[in-house]
Structures are given as C-alpha cells and as structure tokens.
Amino acid sequence: MLALHGTGVGAGIAIGKARIISKPGENIARYEIESSEIATEINRLKTSVQQAVSSLISSGEKIDGDIPEEVAALLETHAMILQDPMLLEETTKIIRQKKINAEYALSLYGKRMQKVFDEIPDPYLSSKSADIAQVIQRVQGALIESDESPEQSLSNQPDGAFDGEIIIANDLTPADTIALKKHRISGFLTNLGGPTSHTAILARSMQIPAIVGLHGALNLLRTGDLLIVDGKRGVIMAGPDERSLDAYQRRREKINRRSQALETLREAEAISLDGQRIGLFSNVELPEEVAFSARQNAEGVGLYRTEFLFMNRDELPDEEEQFAVYSEVLKSSDKPVTIRTLDLGADKQVDGGRVSEGQGTNPALGLRAIRLCLHDVGLFKPHLRAIFRASVFGKTRLMVPMLSNVEELDQLFILIEEVKQELREQGCAFDDTIPVGGMIEVPAAAVTADIFAHKLDFLSIGTNDLIQYTLAIDRIDDEVNYLYDPLHPSILRLVKMVIDAGRHANIPVSMCGEMAGNPEFTRVLLALGLREFSMDPASLLEVKQRIRMSDVALLEAVLPEIMNEMEPAKLRQKVSEMNQ
Amino acid sequence: MIERDIEVINKLGLHARAASKLVKLTAGFESTIKLIGRGQEVDAKSIMGILMLAAAQGTMLSLKVEGADEELATSAVEEMFADCFGEGE
Numbered sequence: 180m181l182a183l184h185g186t187g188v189g190a191g192i193a194i195g196k197a198r199i200i201s202k203p204g205e206n207i208a209r210y211e212i213e214s215s216e217i218a219t220e221i222n223r224l225k226t227s228v229q230q231a232v233s234s235l236i237s238s239g240e241k242i243d244g245d246i247p248e249e250v251a252a253l254l255e256t257h258a259m260i261l262q263d264p265m266l267l268e269e270t271t272k273i274i275r276q277k278k279i280n281a282e283y284a285l286s287l288y289g290k291r292m293q294k295v296f297d298e299i300p301d302p303y304l305s306s307k308s309a310d311i312a313q314v315i316q317r318v319q320g321a322l323i324e325s326d327e328s329p330e331q332s333l334s335n336q337p338d339g340a341f342d343g344e345i346i347i348a349n350d351l352t353p354a355d356t357i358a359l360k361k362h363r364i365s366g367f368l369t370n371l372g373g374p375t376s377h378t379a380i381l382a383r384s385m386q387i388p389a390i391v392g393l394h395g396a397l398n399l400l401r402t403g404d405l406l407i408v409d410g411k412r413g414v415i416m417a418g419p420d421e422r423s424l425d426a427y428q429r430r431r432e433k434i435n436r437r438s439q440a441l442e443t444l445r446e447a448e449a450i451s452l453d454g455q456r457i458g459l460f461s462n463v464e465l466p467e468e469v470a471f472s473a474r475q476n477a478e479g480v481g482l483y484r485t486e487f488l489f490m491n492r493d494e495l496p497d498e499e500e501q502f503a504v505y506s507e508v509l510k511s512s513d514k515p516v517t518i519r520t521l522d523l524g525a526d527k528q529v530d531g532g533r534v535s536e537g538q539g540t541n542p543a544l545g546l547r548a549i550r551l552c553l554h555d556v557g558l559f560k561p562h563l564r565a566i567f568r569a570s571v572f573g574k575t576r577l578m579v580p581m582l583s584n585v586e587e588l589d590q591l592f593i594l595i596e597e598v599k600q601e602l603r604e605q606g607c608a609f610d611d612t613i614p615v616g617g618m619i620e621v622p623a624a625a626v627t628a629d630i631f632a633h634k635l636d637f638l639s640i641g642t643n644d645l646i647q648y649t650l651a652i653d654r655i656d657d658e659v660n661y662l663y664d665p666l667h668p669s670i671l672r673l674v675k676m677v678i679d680a681g682r683h684a685n686i687p688v689s690m691c692g693e694m695a696g697n698p699e700f701t702r703v704l705l706a707l708g709l710r711e712f713s714m715d716p717a718s719l720l721e722v723k724q725r726i727r728m729s730d731v732a733l734l735e736a737v738l739p740e741i742m743n744e745m746e747p748a749k750l751r752q753k754v755s756e757m758n759q
Numbered sequence: 760m761i762e763r764d765i766e767v768i769n770k771l772g773l774h775a776r777a778a779s780k781l782v783k784l785t786a787g788f789e790s791t792i793k794l795i796g797r798g799q800e801v802d803a804k805s806i807m808g809i810l811m812l813a814a815a816q817g818t819m820l821s822l823k824v825e826g827a828d829e830e831l832a833t834s835a836v837e838e839m840f841a842d843c844f845g846e847g848e
Contacts, residue, residue: 256775256806259782265805292807299813307775307810 187413189382193366227321320394479514481713501565509573548581570610620644632684642692769843790826
C-alpha cells in the first residue's frame, strides 16, 4: 500500500480505478549556478524542505481516530524522511560540488538513493525507495512555481468511458472540466492547484472528492491501480489492504446515506416550522457553478465573486472579456445574481503586479476591495461598465465589498452615474434599476449600519472579515486562529445591529460569510433575525434541513438569554442546546 | 566512545516502522549514534540511513555511540533491539 497526500478539496470518499489522462512532467530543469549563488540555493532548498514538512504535518493532523493505523504510519515515515538530516546534507553537497540548482540536485540524490535501494534484496525495503521518491518530489514541488505544458484533450473520449474511475491529471483546464461532465467519474487528483483553484471549485460543484497540489506524487500511480481517495483529509491510498478498504467502504456508505437523505429536500421549500420563509442563495466563483446553484434550488446567487477572473494571470482582463464572462453568468441564471465588485488585495493579489506594488505590511488593513477600486479608477470603471452592460441578460444586483465610511459610497455613486451616462451616450443598453448594496464586514460599518442602510438597497454581512477585524486576529496566522470565534458576543451583537438597521430602513439583509453555510449557526442566526443566507451551494441542503426543523418564534424567545450570557462557555452551551 | 555488537532479532527486521521507532529514540540523544552493517556506516538518526542497512532478522550490526549521554543512549538502543521494537516477536 502506498499513501500519498495533498490538499483535499471536495469532501467524501471515492474508491475506484485510477485513470491517468496526462503524464505529470518529469522534466526537472537543470541549470548551473555561480559560486556566489550557492548559499542562496541552499537556503531555497532548506525553505522548501521546511514548507514540505509543515504541509505534511498539517495533513497529518487531520488524520484522526478512524484512519487505519497503517496509513498514519506511512505518513509518519514520509515526515521522517523529510526531516532526515541526510536529505538536506547530501543534497547540499551535490549543490556545492556540481554548482547546480536545488531541484536538479534533488533529482540526482533521488536517483542515487533509488540505486542503493534497488540493490537491497528484501523486496519490502527495496520498495521504500518509492517513499523517498515521493518525498523528493514534494520538495521539488515546493521549489518550482509550476508552469507545466498543457495536457492532451479529454473531449475526444466517448461518453461514459471513464465512469466510476478516478481521473489523474497534472492539472485540469476549464475545457477538460466540461468534457469530464460526460463521465460519471468518482473523483480526481491533480498535481497542481490549491484550495481555491478552478479544479477545487469544480470538485465542490460536482460533489465528488478531489485532491489537488499533489506535486510529483502522481508519478507513482498507474492507470488501473485501485485507489481510495479521502477528499476530506487529502489522503490517497493506492493498492489498499483489505482492512483499509473495508473501513473506507463503510465510511463511504455512511456518507452516501446522509447525502441521499438530504437529496429529498432538494425540491422542498426553505420554510420554518412556524411558517417563516427563508431565502437561500449561493456563493459562486465560476460561470459553471451557476448551474449547480440552480440545481440546488437556490433562490439566486447571493455572491458572485468577480476577482477570480483577475487572479493567476499576468494581464488584467479588459472590459470586453469581463463583459463576456458576466453575461454568461447572468444568462445561465433565471434568478437574481448579486455581482460583487472586485475584492482584490489582502490574500487575493493580482499577479499582473498592478496591485501588489506598494503593498503594506498588513494587507488586510491596506488598499483592497472598494478602496483599491476607488484609488484605481482605470481598473474600476471598465469593471463597472462590463457589469452594467451585462445587466441586460439577467436580474443583476451590484454589491460593494469592504465599505468603511459613507464617503466611499458617495464616490461610488458618482462613478456609477458617470458610467451610466457614458453608456447612454454610446447607445449601450443596460438595466437602469440595478439595486446597489454593500457588504458589511468592517466593524466601523457594522456599528454605523443604519447610516449605510439609508443609502443602499440591501446589506450583506461578510462574517469572515467581520470576525477577523472585530477580534483583531489574522485567520491565516496559526498562532492566533484559535481566537477565531463566530460566537464571540461582539460578533453576535454586531450581526444583530446590522439586521436591525436593515429592518428599520426596510431593506433586505443577507449574510454571505462562511457562518451562513454552517448548519451549527443556522438557528442562532434565525434567532438574530436573519432571513437571507448565502453560501457554498454544497451546504444549501443541510442548512435547509435545519431551517425546516426550526421554530423561529421559539428561537427568538430564547435569544435574550444568549445575548445576556457573560460566560463564553455557557454561551456556546446555550447555542448548542438550541441546536438540539 | 562505546562500541557494541547488536543483533536484529525481530522477525521483520529493520523495516520502516522499526526504523522510524529507532529514529524517534535516537533523536532524543545528544551523542552521535552510528550503525555499521553491509559494509556501510550510517547515522542512526537518519531513517533513510537505517533503511539502507537492509538488516533482516539475524543480521549482526555494530553500534558506535559517542557523546555526553553515550551510556544512556547505548543502553536505550540495545533495549529497543532486544525488545523487538515493541512488536512482540
């Protein structure tokens, strides 16, 4: 049995035969370095080994009790090989002696070890060279900012040719992903990609397990190998033993039973026991996801993230490209679509370099989202024009992220008027009645939500940033993320303030942060008065189920107890009692 | 410096799991710990090194320990070999 690990992006378990549709690149570039560059090169190696170690350890932490012991032991062996002083020492020696780049030095070291292990008569120990090869490829993966050649097309395969199989590719292009829909594949694995890549989004929308960011690990798999893919933990087992296979088959059945139970709710209304109608909307990133949102019976798109079109590329998309994409999104939905204007900056940098220059030490508090857009009108205006021009294709709503003071709104309205005027003069059609809403995610805006509510047509609470800013913690920082607490009294109070402000101004308030899609928080949010939820469409049925089992009037009656609770532990206890 | 002969008595030999147990043990000592077998000397704190020894049941190895805690380290390593790496056979 061989265990591989990457980033799990689609939950669930797949068991099936491997199908390699593109061979991962084996061509590690070799280049000479100057004597003066040796130290830098060795540092690169050390950093990458460190990166590989920490990513492996974090995947190890996700392994809990129900993972077969064998798998845990294999992952532990990999971590040990990575931390083995020999790996660093020998590779460093090669870099010094041959004056070559770290990636290639690792390849040479790998070949040397392969030779040593090939000579071992014991077949079990001899096979351990595969573990070393995998670890080396993981470090190489961390060294290389991968730019591999495009792979062959999938589209010339007959429909259903890959049914039940687990697709393995270096990366999946959008064209591949469309072609993949002709096959009922049970999972896929890619060398490239991270949790927010197109591949990851596709996996979530197809509701199948997938693991991305496997780097070179896929070189070790062959078409026809029996694989277990654990999408939640990012672990793949090739040629599993009977015990692991058995354990995973049982887990897969359990998951399937649960999702079948949820399936029956697809057509059901999101209505509480006491007859409250709740609006359920979806968050989407890609035009392809709109169809999934419709399949889940969402009432529309509550958050369409435009920034993904701007990421992972060198040239910014021009107005025409944006217009084409937004049009496609609006055409594929017969329900309202809330388009959020660019939320770039902070953790979402544009690769073109335009945004990253002058980046402060604390990008989350820096020039991002609406601030960036108002600062760079040359970026913002074509964006607004594209949205307004596309609005003729469907019910459009415009939403502005990261508002912190109303002057930003005043500037925005001036720009919108300018754009409309230009479009009229140019004879371009657009919807003149587009509602304009704002995201409330900065505490300053939450506290003054009543002021914003007067100027806007709707509000949407972005809990991810609201929590981060209110509690002054960086979620990405491992050392403080334990403080990330959606049930902190400050958050509950702020959310309530925003909902109440919307109610007084008679405008809708929705929530589009992760909190909205977590069924554990559904009831407390209903109690706070939230009536519109927007979430990853994959969570929709679960939240609907929770709503259909809730009595809103009853929840509202117990809210004061929660709001007046002084002890955090008791507060959490009360929320969890509410969920029973 | 302490030198000892040490026999691999467990059924599976110095396979990956035993090697990783040994590395976890040796990493805790300050002394340099070497194992010699199949004509090569390897670092007993290196999992790849130990695997390269390909020591099956019945293999004789030499153990060389040098450092401040060499006595403690030697007896701990000997004990682990004698205990079959906790595998019970």
